[in-house]
Amino acid sequence: MIKITLPDGAVREYESGVTALEIAKSISEGLARKVLAANVNGQVWDATRPITTDATLKLLTWTDTDGKSTFWHSSAHLMAEAVEALYPGVKFWVGPAVDNGFYYDMDLGGRQITDEDLRKLETKMAELAKQNEAYRRKEISKAEAIKYFSDKGDEYKLDLLENLQDGSITFYTQGAFTDLCRGPHIPTTGFIKAVRLTNIAGAYWKGDEKNKQLTRVYGVTFPSQKELDEYDVMIEEARRLDHRKLGKELGIFTFDDQVGPGLPLWMPNGAVIIEQLERLAKETEERAGYKRVVTPNIAKESMYITSGHLPYYADSMFPPMELEGEKYYLKSMNCPHHHKIFAAEQKSYKDLPYRLAEYGTCYRYEQSGELFGLMRVRCLHMNDAHIYCTKEQFYDEFRAVNEMYLKYFQIFGIDKYVMRFSTHEPGKLGKKYIDEPGLWKETEDLVRDVLIRSGIPYVEVPDEAAFYGPKIDVQIWSAIGREFTLATNQVDFAQGRRFKLEFTTGDNQTDTPLIIHRAPLGTHERFIGFLLEHYAGKFPVWLAPLQVKILPITDKSLEYAQSLLVSLKNADIRVEVDDRSDKIGKKIRDTELAKVPYMLVVGEKEMNENKVAVRRQGKGDLGVQGIEEFIAQVQKEIKERVPNP
Incomplete structure (x- = not known):
């Protein structure tokens, strides 16, 4: 037993x-x-x-993240079976579950799949699912696996097999489809009740632009038709509120082919939002005892070798530049630079915790097929900081960072969130992770203790840690229910020793600090993309690029409108006058579409009484107010960062 x-x-x-x-x-x-x-x-x-x-x-x-991921992974296999039935001779690369469904990369031998073909595949998948075939796991030797795919002439699976160890290889079969896969899978195809294949994309084999381009088909499945119907409604709403669409309409950001893919250009309205987010972060961090620093955008190769980012992180870094016989890399993370600042002056235990903060510009070489609006870019501005502390200080410091997240959630009206506690996989020490089993256990226990004692909702996810220590990824949900990864809070037990960071202890010995990497607001790019969708473009007053629009009814009240403009600007309110000759109804409609929080309608009556007729975006007429009363109200909303009503 x-x-x-x-x-x-x-x-x-x-x-x-x-x-x-x-x-x-x-x-x-x-x-x-x-x-x-x-x-x-x-x-x-x-x-x-x-x-x-x-x-x-x-x-x-289905309510568990891992359960849902398994469901979607099995659905990728079901889709592959349907593709194989309709397109004999197809070859498959990889087919993982992703955040909102699954995809499979495939070589169709020059054939093209259209949107009409997706509907045929959906029908075939539904037909196969009803057969309720079991997903059967089989352990197989490497020699047998190589023979199986050699007989099929499948170079893609043979390539995958090269890096697998004998004794660790498994096949999964359902119905007429067999695949190289480590699993796991759901019991039978019958669990899959509703299918939607969402789109088709190109994807280079192994993500390398020099390799052949494969066809990637994305999909999502559900255990009931009702959930698919709800998903369709959410997707339609998401299209309407897509940050790329809203960003263009509101003049927030743009991309240009000559600048390069994944390199956003922030327009004046976007720059205002960036400035306000930085102001919030700087105020918060100053109160929390952070010291602000600035570091260069390039560094020598040797620093990234010391940090361990090379070779672990090389695929995500831009290729090096040669200068005076040295290799330089564009900065892909701020941490090594901050470690150098810590090391520049001798530290004692009295200097700890030592907190360094920077809105640093970083560059990541995301594959072109993975770029997506502001969510996946190659240039990013990170709300980054590093805390150097003793083990005794760790609990308070890590908890304080998590509490900073909660404060930001309140300011931005984020009601649904969860912390993903990512741990290491012991079998991958020395390959994917620093080979320090004792330190992994110690630091993971420290993080787990903070989460449990703080009562913060979290889920534990194995094999997703950073290479140098465990981390927390912060998952948030927008007002329309879309999930985003906002930021990270990481523990680092390795780089302190790699950079020989030391402080003098109370008994005049030396010790190495623990390092906490944290970025509560993530990057400008991802967070503003989230906020565009979360607010549907209707930013709260403190964050709105334009806070007030003055709408004179006729040219007779234009001079009064200009005097109001001066008064509001002197009160540090972002304001413009609509001096077009259009009728007031059109001015109001246009200002509503531009999602400006406040409109001040002024005519002869308002001018004679030295007042303004106030309209609130989405709320309509709020009545007539004195200008000083209105200014005081808006200033209060800005100062207190009041959320939308």
């Missing part, structure tokens, strides 16, 4: 070889019908895979 420990601490005994699905049935038939996969001793497994030793077990359903 083996002992199975459930999430509530209950321990049950079962015969060795029992599956998670069988355990679910022993608890409740209704529960078993919902189980998609299982977390066994911290790893996600097939619900049908035998458990042969004592284990902790969490049953995963």
Whole structure:
């Protein structure tokens, strides 16, 4: 018999070889019908895979992130089966689950897939799903796997096999489709009740522009038609509020082919938003004891070798430049520069915690197929900071960073969020992660302790840590329900030693500080993209590029409008006058479309009484006010950063 420990601490005994699905049935038939996969001793497994030793077990359903990811991974295999049925001879590269569905990269042998073909594939997928075929896992030797794909002439899977170790290779089969895959998968195709293939894109093999371009088909599936219908409504709303569309309409940012892909140009309205976000961050960080620094946008190769970013991070960095016999890289992260600033002056324990902050410009070489508006760019401005502290100070410092996130959430009206606690995978030490098993355990325990004691909602995700330590990725949801990764809060136990960072302890010894990497507002690019969709372009007064528009009814009140303009500007309010000769109705409509928070309509009556008729974007007429009263009201909204009504 083996002992199975459930999430509530209950321990049950079962015969060795029992599956998670069988355990679910022993608890409740209704529960078993919902189980998609299982977390066994911290790893996600097939619900049908035998458990042969004592284990902790969490049953995963559609409401669990890992359950949903497994569902979508299995759906990618189902799509591949449908593609293979309609396009014999197709070859597949990789087909992972992503944040909102899945994709599969494929070589169609020169054939093209159209939107009409997607509908045919959806029909075929629905037909195959109804057959309720099991996803069957098979361990296979490397030699057998190589023979299988050699016989098929599949160079893509053979390439994947080159980096796999014998004894770690598995095939998965459902229906007529077999694939090289480590899994896990849902029990049967019958769980997939609704299918939507969303779009077609090109993707270079291995992400290398020198390689052949494959066809990438994206999709999403659901366990019920109702959820697909809700998804369709959300997607339609998302199209209407797409930050790329709103950014163009509101003059926030633009891209230009001669500047280059992924390199946004911030227009005057966008620059205002950037300045306000920086002001908020600087005020917050100054109160929290941060010191502001500025670092260059390039550095020698040797610094990134010392930091460990080379070779771990090389694929995300722009190619080096040669200068005077030295290689220089564009800065892809601020941390090594900050470490050099810490090391420039001798430190004692009295100087810690030592907090350095910078809105630094970084450059990342995102693949062209992965660029997406402001969400995936090659030039980014990061609300970055690094905290150097002792182990005894860690709890308070890490908690303070998390509390800073919560304060920002309140300011921006972010009601739904979760912290993704990313840990390492022990089997990848020395490859993907720094080979320090003791330090990994120690720092992960420290982070877990902060999250538990703070009562902050979090989920633990294995094998997603930074190479130098565990991290928290902050997931937030916009007002229309779209999920974004906002920022990160990382623990670093490696770079302090790599850069020989030291401080003198109270007993006159030397020690190396722990380092916390944090970026509560992420980057200008991603955060403004999020805010455009979150607010539907209707920024709160303090953040709006233009806060007030004065609308004279006729030319007779134009001089009065200009005097109001001066008064509002002197009160540090961003304001313009619409001096066009159009009728007032058109001026109001145009200002509404421009999403300016306040309109001041002025005619002869308002001019004679030294007042203004106030309109609020989306709210309509608020009545007549004295200009001093109105200015005081707007200044209060700006100072207190009042959210939208």
